[in-house]
Amino acid sequence: MGIEFGGLLGLIILVLDIYAIIRTVQSGASTAAKLIWVVVILVLPVLGLLAWLIAGPNSPRT
Known part of the structure; x- marks a missing residue:
C-alpha cells in the first residue's frame, strides 16, 4: 500500500507543479522573474510549489 500512496x-x-509553471508563465511578471520561478519549481518540486503559493506572481496577463 505504501508504494501506491507514494506514487499517487x-x-x-x-x-500541481505543472499548474504552477503554467500560471507563472501566464503571469504579468518580468521574463527574469518567470524564469527564476520556473527553475525553482523544477529543482525543488515541493518547496518550490510552497514558495510559489506564498510569494509567487499571481497576476495573469490579459
Whole structure:
C-alpha cells in the first residue's frame, strides 16, 4: 500500500507543479522573474510549489 500512496502523492505534486509553471508563465511578471520561478519549481518540486503559493506572481496577463 505504501508504494501506491507514494506514487499517487508524486503524481499530485507533478500536476500541481505543472499548474504552477503554467500560471507563472501566464503571469504579468518580468521574463527574469518567470524564469527564476520556473527553475525553482523544477529543482525543488515541493518547496518550490510552497514558495510559489506564498510569494509567487499571481497576476495573469490579459
